[in-house]
Amino acid sequence: MKKFLIVGALIFFTLARAEAAKIDAYREILLGNSYTIRYENLTPAPRVTNKDRVELYGKSGLAVEENEYLVNRPKFGVITADGGDRYEEVGSDDFFMCRLSRGGEDFFFTKYKKRGKWEYVGERKNRVVANDKNYLAEILEGKSFGDADMTHLLNAILPNEMKSAAQFNYKFIAAGKIASGLDYEDFRADSGGVTDVVRYYFDSGKLVKIAAASYHKKSDGKIEGRKCILKISEFSATPEKSLLKLPAELKDVTRR
């Protein structure tokens, strides 16, 4: 009997792990710190309201939801990393917020299209200064992956020992195939009255879409929540090195 229980448990865990195996490859890519990710967030983040208390220790993701120009618009994002060097940009059509992280410094700048040509603004036009990296926000919220949604959904697949107690503890729930032929893997987390469910979609093992829903019950008993859908156009282990340096138009004017 005991043997059956042990074998059963082993089969269950093996199956459970095997079911969630497709996302494992992407976890390994993130842990390798060498990648390029391109995505489109089809679901505009809601405008910041007074329910969003200011985080004492800052935010990890780029604050696109606070940028009036990007509110209520689908957004495109690029994240590339090569060891400790990282570059992120999130924006829409002709306006992007960008961050280059290099040598413990963060360079924030925006780029926008004017008469068909990109223009760059850091501290001012064509000039940028380095800021100290916010290590605390990164420890508490995880690494930044573009906007808040992508940051949240990619940190979800990282191991729990890398997550602070302020983050969600996701558990594998189910895996299967939908009618269109895409495979999926589902994860769920419950914390502080908030339920978060995430579905990662794969086309022949390739991550192509992430859909998530987060909801909680309000004091009046009504359910309040938000859905989020992201299309992944690239998720490779190859860093795009051309992005890991300041654009030629931007001059670093940091006093060090």
Next chain:
Amino acid sequence: MAGKIFISAIIFFGSFISVADAEQPAAENYRQMFRSGNFYLEYDDKWGVRILAGKDGQRMERMRYDIESGKMKWLNPLAEIFAGENKSPEVLYRDGRFYHFVEKEKANVCDEKNLQNENLDPRQGWNKIAHKLALPDELAVFCWDDKFRATTPAIAAPVFRESFTKNFKGTDCDCDRYTCEIKTLTGSGTAQIIYEMLYRDGQIFRAESYILRNGRTYPINALDVKKIQPEIPDGAFKISNRTKIYAAGTGDKDDLLETPRQIGTLEDLR
């Protein structure tokens, strides 16, 4: 005889260690002062000198702008209003209400219980208002549960670790070190926040914070304490009872027409 020497040695070294490891005596005074809610604090971080004070349940803050040199002017167009002789707070908490002074003798008001109303205009920054009145993180070591601070379950309360001598700009000073564990989902500490309080002549003059992660230390912040005392100096803040008070907009027709509704003066609300 040998036993006596051994016991004496233990007592001697024990007392030496306890003295070397003891918190600076002033730390307990600061703790009591901040907990009482009656205090006056001036500190300088890299953004300028900030004044924070509490009295009889009220809390107020303002920046001390140096208009003559032009410093800070670019950062805040309100600098002119709050500089010079006008000592109006930028933010005042009184009787369960937050007042945001936007012009000379003009302030918007929002009830504390209404602060998370999602219809409040996000451009008015009500979500940041409590944070403006919070003790700076470094000095919150003395009052971790300060009402106006945001907290996270991931950061444990600070624990005093040791006292030692530290060289700051070529001068030795006393330094108290506190640490906060940052907890992970698996429970083990992934990193620590280190707070160092620097004392000269028994008074705190600087506070620094660092992250300790994987054996490496990364600076977070540092501030110079200019003044720290229980009483608010005369004239440090001037709050005019004639200040016109406008209700924080919650998306009603007054908001749409951009004609804020005056609900009285500060005196009327007392």
